[in-house]
Amino acid sequence: MxxxxxxxxxxxxxxxxxxxxxxxxxxxxxxxxxxxxxxxxxxxxxxxxxxxxxxxxxxxxxxxxxxxxxxxxxxxxxxxxxxxxxxxxxxxxxxxxxxxxxxxxxxxxxxxxxxxxxxxxxxxxxxxxxxxxxxxxxxxxxxxxxxxxxxxxxxxxxxxxxxxxxxxxxxxxxxxxxxxxxxxxxxxxxxxxxxxxxxxxxxxxxxxxxFFDTQRVVTAPETVFFNQSIRGMLLLMPGSWPTTPLWLALCAVVGAGGILVAARTAKKAGELAGITVCAIVGLLVSPVSWPHHWVWCVPLLVLWAYRARRVDTTLEKVGVGFLWFVFLLPGYITLATLLMYPSRAGTWLTLLMGSYVFSGLSTLLVLAVRFGRSDRRRRKSGSGDDYAAFDGQGRMA
Incomplete structure (x- = not known):
């Protein structure tokens, strides 16, 4: 307060x-x-x-x-x-x-x-x-x-x-x-x-x-660097080529696959984790996702931090720290570059600010792989799932 x-x-x-x-x-x-x-x-x-x-x-x-x-x-x-x-x-x-x-x-x-x-x-x-x-x-x-x-x-x-x-x-x-x-x-x-x-x-x-006119939202050329969705990344890629068909295809794959991962996350790690993953899917497939839409990084970081504390592995703790820096530094660096050195904005800035999209996609991929491995281990051993750091109510087991 x-x-x-x-x-x-x-x-x-x-x-x-x-x-x-x-x-x-x-x-x-x-x-x-x-x-x-x-x-x-x-x-x-x-x-x-x-x-x-x-x-x-x-x-x-x-x-x-x-x-x-x-x-x-x-x-x-x-x-x-x-x-x-x-x-x-x-x-x-x-x-x-x-x-x-x-x-x-x-x-x-x-x-x-x-x-x-x-x-x-x-x-x-x-x-x-x-x-x-x-x-x-x-x-x-x-x-x-x-x-x-x-x-x-x-x-x-x-x-x-x-x-x-x-x-x-x-x-x-x-x-x-x-x-x-x-x-x-x-x-x-x-x-x-x-x-x-x-x-x-x-x-x-x-x-x-x-409501579907993105030109009303993207009002200045330099703002495209801040569109942290799959479509935003495609629009910044070098070359002249039709991005819409590829965007729609990727949205179909990421959207459908991501929703399934979110549903599985809810079952394994609780409702809060599930809706957080679902929100990230929405940010990725949206035509425009500004940095302020990525406030869902907070529940992602908090839930992952407590899981890393629970399982006590160095890799997961380092991962939480790295993700915190992803949502801390690139935005400020991009903003400062565009304000002070706009002529230096280029592909490197696209990749830097695109760390939001890469982090979202990586989250979905890591969860999908982990759930797949967990299922294979459970089928072989007949035991429970070692991923379940939270119970069905979202509390740590």
Missing amino acids: LIALGGALAAFAFNVTHAAGWVDLEVYREGGAAVLQGASLYDLSVGRYWLQFTYSPFAAMLFTPLALVDMEIAVALWVLVSILALEAVIWILVGRVSVRNRGRRATHTLFIVIAALPLYPIVITLWNGQIGIILLLATVVDLTYGKEKWRGVITGIAAGIKLTPLIFIPYLLVTRRFRAALMVGLGFLGTVALGFLLLPADSRDYWGGT
Whole structure:
């Protein structure tokens, strides 16, 4: 809580004295203001970067309270809520890996929050005023704590704000939780229906094709370096060749295979691990995945760190440390290069920043190989699975 308050006060002070940062939050505010004023959402052009509103009409309705306060107040409140959401996610993760003593759990949470705050996806989320950490918390709470009857509704509402949580529908279907998958779909369709009811013209524009127009999202040539999805990597590869067919083929393979790996991960390592892997699959196959979308690196790092502590192998501990550096340094190096030495941006920068994609693909591959080996050993010996460092509830066994 003290970290969140300190971050909010620092954000407020910085925003008062500097006209930089929180560009996405400004877009949210302008979207909310457009709803209140009856203006067209998708004709907006906000700030010095001429950013456009790329979210759904339902999201714009949720952003209307931001238009009722000054930008400085909005920044402080947004940073406060975002850091509190990060702390809540980590509190849940720590509790699910068997740290049950409240004092130890609070201590672990504090140190993990301190380690997570400098990570580039977290910093850029706070700096831009993005909603990713809040949606991360909503999804984690819904799919791990939600009542069985209503589980999936909040995830569906989150998908009505930002489409990426729809990846959990096939995951829930594969894991045979058909009711939860249905509730995600109903929650999402409810947001669409509400948008058509209250903002029919904007809804026709958005769902009529605006939502799939990536040119509204990628607004400057240099931003392509930050698109950390399979498609983003393909677009940066040298040469002139059709990338769309290859992207679709890779998405089919990674999407289908990744969902199966996520389902297997949930069975072996608990629900939190399963939804984390599923979210990574969504980031990889999405047309655009900015660094702030990769806030799912936090549960990935936390769950892997506790597993490495549990099995006590040097290789896994080194792997956790390496992954932490992947999500710490490349983003800052890429940003500094583009700001100070743009002429030096090239293939090396693509590979550096592409470490997010490579890490995601490697995670899926390692899990698939490990599960395959585990199955072969179990068939030969008739024994249990030595991978299961967590029980079915996501707690360490």
